[in-house]
Amino acid sequence: MQLSPRLIGHDVRCVRGGREVFSSLAFEARAGEALAVTGHNGAGKTSLLRLIAGLLLPAGGTIAIEGGEGELTVPEQAHYLGHRDALKPALSVRENLTFWADFLGGGMTRPIPDCLAAVGIAHAIDLPAGYLSAGQRRRLSLARLLAVPRLLWLLDEPTAALDVAGQAMFAGLMREHLAGGGLIVAATHGPLGIDTRELRIGS
Amino acid sequence: MTALGALIRRDIRIALRIGGGALIGVLFFLTVVVLMPFAVGPDLALLTRLGPAILWLGALLASLLTLDRLFTADHEDGSLDLIIMSRTPLELACAAKALAHWLAAGLPLVIATPVLGLLLNLDATATGAVALTLLAGTPALTFIGMIGAALAVTMSRGGLLLAVLVLPLSIPVLIFGVAASQAAIVGPLPFGAPFSILCALSLVSFVIGPFAAATSLRNGLD
Numbered sequence: 001m002q003l004s005p006r007l008i009g010h011d012v013r014c015v016r017g018g019r020e021v022f023s024s025l026a027f028e029a030r031a032g033e034a035l036a037v038t039g040h041n042g043a044g045k046t047s048l049l050r051l052i053a054g055l056l057l058p059a060g061g062t063i064a065i066e067g068g069e070g071e072l073t074v075p076e077q078a079h080y081l082g083h084r085d086a087l088k089p090a091l092s093v094r095e096n097l098t099f100w101a102d103f104l105g106g107g108m109t110r111p112i113p114d115c116l117a118a119v120g121i122a123h124a125i126d127l128p129a130g131y132l133s134a135g136q137r138r139r140l141s142l143a144r145l146l147a148v149p150r151l152l153w154l155l156d157e158p159t160a161a162l163d164v165a166g167q168a169m170f171a172g173l174m175r176e177h178l179a180g181g182g183l184i185v186a187a188t189h190g191p192l193g194i195d196t197r198e199l200r201i202g203s
Numbered sequence: 204m205t206a207l208g209a210l211i212r213r214d215i216r217i218a219l220r221i222g223g224g225a226l227i228g229v230l231f232f233l234t235v236v237v238l239m240p241f242a243v244g245p246d247l248a249l250l251t252r253l254g255p256a257i258l259w260l261g262a263l264l265a266s267l268l269t270l271d272r273l274f275t276a277d278h279e280d281g282s283l284d285l286i287i288m289s290r291t292p293l294e295l296a297c298a299a300k301a302l303a304h305w306l307a308a309g310l311p312l313v314i315a316t317p318v319l320g321l322l323l324n325l326d327a328t329a330t331g332a333v334a335l336t337l338l339a340g341t342p343a344l345t346f347i348g349m350i351g352a353a354l355a356v357t358m359s360r361g362g363l364l365l366a367v368l369v370l371p372l373s374i375p376v377l378i379f380g381v382a383a384s385q386a387a388i389v390g391p392l393p394f395g396a397p398f399s400i401l402c403a404l405s406l407v408s409f410v411i412g413p414f415a416a417a418t419s420l421r422n423g424l425d
Contacts (some may be wrong), residue, residue, distance in 0.1 A: 055284050055424055075288040084281030090220040091213070102209035104289055 002119040004031040007074075007183050010150035012061035021047050021062070027141050027199050034174065034184040043202030045187035046083075049154045053080040053186060060073055078152040083158075083160075085141045089130030095128050097143055105148035105163065115143040118171055120169060134161040142170060145177075153177060155186040167193060206291045207299040216304035217276075224272060225307040226266040232312050232341060236319040246325045253332050255384035260339055261319075262312045263344060263377055267369060269308045270348040271355065271362040273300060274420065278356050283420070284351035293417040301349045301371040309341040323389075332387030332394070334402060343405040346412030347372045347405040353416035357423050376404050 006028060021044035029035045038043045050056040054075035056156040061110045068077050087096050094112055099179055101109040119139040124132065132140065138161045145153055153174075159167045171193030176186055178194070186192060218225035243250055246401050286296050292318040313334055321328030324367035358364060381398035 038274055053284070053288055055287065057424070072290070076290045078288065080284060082281050082284060084279070086281040088213070088280070088282075090217050091393075095213070095216070099209050099213045102284070103206045103213075104285070104292070151308060180242050194403055 003019065004181065005033075005065055005183065006030050006067050007063075007152060007185070009052070009063045010061055012048075012051065012063060014044055014056070014058045014194060015059040016044075016047060016056075020059075022201050023173055025061070025201060029183050029185060029197070031181040031183060032179060034176045034186065034192070034194055034196040035073060035199050036192060037185060037187040037199050037201060037203040038189070039200055045171075046161075048201065049080070049082075049156050049185065049187055050062065053078055053154050055080070065152065072193045074152070077152045078154050079145045080150070080156075081141055081145065081158055084158045085135055085137050086144075087140060088130045089128060092126050092128050093123045093140055095145055096140065099145045102145040104144075104150075109147050110118070110149075112147065115146040118146055118173065119143045120166070126180065135163055135166060138162055139153075139166060142173065151181075152183045152185070155184065157187075157188060158186055159188070159190060206289065207295060210286075210291075210296060210299045211303040211306075214300055215307050218303070218307035223307075224269050225311065227329045228269045228308045228316055229311045231268050232261045232265040232315060233319065235264065236322060240322055242320050250324045251329070252389075254320065254325045254329065255336075255364065255388065256317060256381050257323060258316060258333050258337070259377055259384070261338075262316075262341060263373060265312055266309055266341060266344045267325060267348060267366055267373075270304070270345070270369070272350050272353040273291045273304055273349060274356040274416075275352075280386045283356070287420065287424070293420060294413040297353070297410070297416040297420070298346075298413040301346050301416075304349075305342050306347040309345050312341060313337045327383070327387045336380045336383045339398065339402050339405055340376050343376045343401075343408040344373055346405075346408035347376070349412050350419065353419040353423070356420065376401065379404065 009025060009027040012025040026036060027035060037048055037120060039045055047056060051058050052074060054170050063074055065074050097112050097115065101112065103154040116125055121136055121139050124136065160169060163172060174194050178184065217223050238255060242248060244252065274283060287293055316334040316337055316423040317330050320333065348369045351365040354368060355365045379397045379401040383394060383401055386397055387394045
């Protein structure tokens with residue numbers, strides 16, 4: 001029987017620059033569930049996402065996906081959308097997205113124009129990414145999540161720089177991802193526009 | 204393979220676009236070599252004797268000049284995070300990035316050599332020998348330099364540190380590169396021996412470079 005995938009963090013401890021950010025943190029998210037990480041500035045929201053993404057090493061505890069894709073590690077099954085948007089200003093919108101689709105997806109990808117249309121920047125497909133506004137850059141980063149299917153989305157302030165229509169569009173995309181059995185962990189200050197379970201870190 | 208091909212294509216494309224920096228190395232190489240006859244004076248015999256060493260020094264410094272952007276550019280915009288997370292082993296991704304860097308910045312140096320050889324009063328055989336040794340040796344400079352680039356990635360002004368770290372490791376390549384060129388031009392040693400050692404240095408760097416760079420990138424995570 002195929003288990004529905006679960007992301008489980010157990011007794012996670014994070015130390016940055018010799019200072020303990022948080023400890024004994026436990027969390028769990030099931031397929032189709034979104035976890036909203038909240039907390040004051042400096043509570044360790046970004047650190048938690050980077051721990052799950054394998055970009056920081058935990059000082060203690062374990063993070064694992066149960067019932068995921070075979071031998072793959074957690075980072076290999078995840079998309080990470082950070083503050084920095086991983087776009088090259090010299091390349092066009094199409095070239096940027098095609099690169100990430102080829103590099104991350106290895107063939108299993110959705111057509112590029114479809115993804116760009118879904119995030120509402122299809123008209124800018126041949127424009128160099130350097131000419132995009134902050135909101136458009138964010139939309140292009142979101143298109144990466146659609147281009148390559150991944151179980152887990154790690155989102156750091158995903159709605160920053162998005163206008164109201166963009167936030168509604170993104171809420172729709174997240175709902176689709178969850179309906180398809182995906183998982184979301186998002187660090188956020190504002191509402192995401194979808195049903196979430198709150199994980200509060202820091203006092 | 205799709206993933207590595209995509210990475211190589213992207214890096215070359217960025218390097219060749221405006222502001223990409225592929226031509227900076229060649230221009231620097233050109234500047235150093237063009238100025239040298241003016242500094243040495245109109246002694247053609249001396250120029251011929253120094254020629255291979257000047258070309259090799261120019262190529263070594265030119266390849267160092269562009270190496271510090273190898274990982275910093277990707278680190279600054281967050282691409283490096285995604286490359287580390289991806290399903291492609293980081294060692295292979297590093298090797299692909301170094302190969303792309305060599306194709307965009309190292310190969311042009313080799314291509315420019317015959318033209319610059321004229322300025323140093325080198326005949327066709329000598330120029331050919333230097334170009335051949337550069338073709339065999341510059342990949343080693345890139346793959347060794349990649350280790351320094353990976354170590355200096357989190358530092359905002361790591362360029363000088365990179366030079367200090369990488370230059371000692373590049374010295375063997377320089378010695379055997381110039382020795383092989385001299386052997387081909389004036390003898391008395393055969394060309395084969397130093398040239399084989401130069402090729403061996405390149406092959407060793409292909410193996411050690413990606414592993415060392417990937418290890419230092421993983422340890423430098425923040």
